[in-house]
Amino acid sequence: xxxxxxHENETLASLKSEAESLKGKLEEERAKLHDVELHQVAERVExxxxxxxxxxxxxxxxxxxxxxxxxxxxxxxIVSSSQDGKVIVWDSFTTNKEHAVTMPCTWVMxxxxxxxxCAIACGGLDNKCSVYPLxxxxxxxxxxxxxxVAMHTNxxxxxxxxxxxxxxxxxxxxxxxxxxxxxxxxLLQSFHGHGADVLCLDLAPSETGxxxxxxxxxKKAMVxxxxxxxxxxxxxxxxxxxxxxxxxxxxxxxASGSDDATCxxxxxxxxxxxxxxxxESIIFGAxxxxxxxxxxxxxxxxxxxxxxxxxxxxxxxxxxxxxHENRVSTLRVSPDGTAFCSGSWDHTLRVWA
Amino acid sequence: xxxxxxxxxxxxxxxxxxLEAGVERIKVSxxxxxxxxxxVQNACKDALLVGIPAGSNPFREPRSCALL
Numbered sequence: 001x002x003x004x005x006x007h008e009n010e011t012l013a014s015l016k017s018e019a020e021s022l023k024g025k026l027e028e029e030r031a032k033l034h035d036v037e038l039h040q041v042a043e044r045v046e047x048x049x050x051x052x053x054x055x056x057x058x059x060x061x062x063x064x065x066x067x068x069x070x071x072x073x074x075x076x077x078i079v080s081s082s083q084d085g086k087v088i089v090w091d092s093f094t095t096n097k098e099h100a101v102t103m104p105c106t107w108v109m110x111x112x113x114x115x116x117x118c119a120i121a122c123g124g125l126d127n128k129c130s131v132y133p134l135x136x137x138x139x140x141x142x143x144x145x146x147x148x149v150a151m152h153t154n155x156x157x158x159x160x161x162x163x164x165x166x167x168x169x170x171x172x173x174x175x176x177x178x179x180x181x182x183x184x185x186x187l188l189q190s191f192h193g194h195g196a197d198v199l200c201l202d203l204a205p206s207e208t209g210x211x212x213x214x215x216x217x218x219k220k221a222m223v224x225x226x227x228x229x230x231x232x233x234x235x236x237x238x239x240x241x242x243x244x245x246x247x248x249x250x251x252x253x254x255a256s257g258s259d260d261a262t263c264x265x266x267x268x269x270x271x272x273x274x275x276x277x278x279x280e281s282i283i284f285g286a287x288x289x290x291x292x293x294x295x296x297x298x299x300x301x302x303x304x305x306x307x308x309x310x311x312x313x314x315x316x317x318x319x320x321x322x323x324h325e326n327r328v329s330t331l332r333v334s335p336d337g338t339a340f341c342s343g344s345w346d347h348t349l350r351v352w353a
Numbered sequence: 354x355x356x357x358x359x360x361x362x363x364x365x366x367x368x369x370x371x372l373e374a375g376v377e378r379i380k381v382s383x384x385x386x387x388x389x390x391x392x393v394q395n396a397c398k399d400a401l402l403v404g405i406p407a408g409s410n411p412f413r414e415p416r417s418c419a420l421l
Contacts, residue, residue, distance in 0.1 A: 008360065015363035022370035033380045041385035045393065053401070056412040076411075093411055193369070231369060233376060250391040252384070270384035271376050294395035295388070296402050313389055338400040339412045353401070353412040 030272045038265070038274045042313035048296070051309060051319040056339065057351040059090050061097055066343035067124070068158075068330045072113045075336045079120045080349055081108035087122045089134065092341065092351050099134055101142045110158045114165040121149070121168055123156035129170045131182055150180045158201045160212075162226075169212060169226075171198040177214050179226060191224050193231045200244045205251045213254045215242030221256050221266060235266050237273045244288045244331075248312075249295045255312075257286030263300050265312065277310040279317060288330050293337030301328030301342050307352075323350055 064084035071078055077098070081087045085106050089099040105126035112121045114131075123129040129150035132142055150156065154173035161168055162179075167188065171177045177191040177198055196217035204211045210226040221242055223233040240259035247254045253267045253274070261282050265275040277298060284304035291298055291312070298310040307328055309319040326345035333340040339353040396402055400410060 011360055012363065015360065015367055019363060019366050019370060022367065022374060026370065026374050029374065029378065033378050035380050036382045036385065038381070038385045038388070041382060042389055045389060048402075052404075230372070232372070234369075234373060248388065248391075249395070250388070252391075253388060267381070267384040267388065269379045269387075270381045271378045272381070274381055274385060274388075292399050292401045294392050294399035294402055296392040296396060296399065313392060333401070336400075337398070338405070338410050340401065351412055353410055 030270075033270055034272065038313065039315040042315075045313055047314070048311055048318050053309070053319060053321060053352050055323050055350045056353045057092055057095055059092070059095055059349040059351070060347070061088055061090075061100075062086060062347045062349075064347060065326075065345040066329060066347060066349055067107065067109050068111045068122075069332060069341055069343045069349060070111055070113045070120075071332055071334050071341065072117045073115055073335055074117055075334050075338065077113070077117065078341055078349065078351075079111050079113050079122075080330075080343055081111040081122050081124070082347075083107050087111055087120065087132075089120065090349070092339075099142060101132055101146075103130075107155070110156050110170075112159050112161055112168075114161050115163065116165050119165055121159050121161065123150065123159060123170075125155050127152045127155060127172070127174075129156050129159045129168055129180070131168070147182070147185075149182050149185050150178060151185075152176070152178070154197070157197065157199045160201060160203055162203060163206055169201060169203065171201040171214055173197040175216070177201055177212075177224065189226060189229045191222075191229055191231070193222055193234070194218050194220060199241060202246050202254065204247055205249065207251060213245045213247065215245040215256055215258075217241045219258075221245055221254070223254075223268065233268060233271060235273060237264060238262070240285070243285065246290050249291055249293065255289050255291065255298055257289040257300050259285035261285055261302075263289055263298060263310065265298075275312070275315050277308075277315060277317070282308065287328060288332075288342075290331055290333045290340060292333060292340075299331055299333065299340055301331040301344075303327045305344070305346075307331065307342055321352065324348070 062082040069080040085103045108124040150170045152172035158171040179189040194216040198216040201214040238258040244257040262278040288301040307321040324344040330343040
């Protein structure tokens with residue numbers, strides 16, 4: 001009907017203008033509270049001294065690009081996954097391989113250690129997240145006990161156990177995140193809102209409650225309420241894909257690393273970006289970020305093979321670490337902050353301290 | 354995409370923006386001060402920041418047996 005068509009168009013137009021005006025108001029409200037820059041507040045803090053950080057261990061054994069890694073809570077074991085489908089558990093003190101399993105797919109883009117240390121989760125181009133219990137029985141075939149937990153309609157880009165071995169949070173190329181019950185494989189909650197592939201996620205430190213942050217190819221970082229499935233805050237200041245997000249240790253902020261060659265800090269209580277970590281000389285994307293224990297340092301791995309160490313408060317780069325011979329794809333600080341591990345397309349992982 | 358789907362997607366967007374507008378915010382000066390305070394309070398525990406005696410970092414071999 002002609003009149004229905006007209007009515008629909010008016011509705012669309014009025015909704016669009018309402019959306020635009022709401023976006024404008026949101027920016028105005030955020031701008032009102034932007035009374036100072038973080039680095040200005042930090043002027044009185046002591047500057048950082050010289051850093052001596054070196055590769056202390058090199059983990060060799062993957063046959064192709066390392067895509068992801070995670071630390072065990074015991075601060076010693078590491079799980080890593082690779083393009084060739086292999087998932088390896090290492091003892092980072094001795095560099096020994098303790099477990100290895102070959103996934104039925106290539107590009108295992110995500111892996112995570114269970115809080116108990118008794119299992120690992122991984123997935124990638126198989127669109128699934130699977131859990132493997134870790135056993136020390138040499139006769140046990142690790143692959144036999146595999147449990148498929150999550151099912152997405154596109155690749156799995158990130159996964160993380162929540163506070164227990166019982167639930168897993170996943171992010172996918174299908175544009176959604178999801179929370180799953182490990183035992184039953186049941187979908188507990190799904191998170192819709194990203195306009196493109198979700199590439200990363202991080203859970204808020206347990207003291208701060210049930211939220212997590214995700215980043216995607218839509219250049220947005222979104223903070224979610226795990227119980228309601230609602231997006232509670234969204235930030236769109238990056239100029240390209242967000243490859244990595246990580247909470248500040250207090251839970252009041254999070255950092256992001258992007259293909260736009262910058263890392264940024266967003267404060268959740270001020271509801272805005274409060275710092276950009278960039279240099280004209282840094283032109284390659286940041287693939288992975290993590291904070292030191294106190295939150296003062298931000299370690300970021302880049303596609304130009306380097307790791308830059310940033311002073312989170314003052315905004316300056318304090319160190320640049322060389323060693324990898326190809327892109328740094330993943331980076332995590334150990335649970336007690338004594339070291340950090342980086343994984344690279346050069347097939348190795350390095351532990352730095 | 355049919356116009357019906359666009360309208361409901363826009364409706365969801367408007368609802369989402371209204372929700373985000375309702376977030377309680379504090380001034381950047383206060384937020385920044387608290388981020389800084391956290392750093393300062395926890396600096397001494399941050400091994401990568403302040404360094405810890407070589408013997409206590411399992412990844413760094415002790416350089417000598419001498420006790421300082």
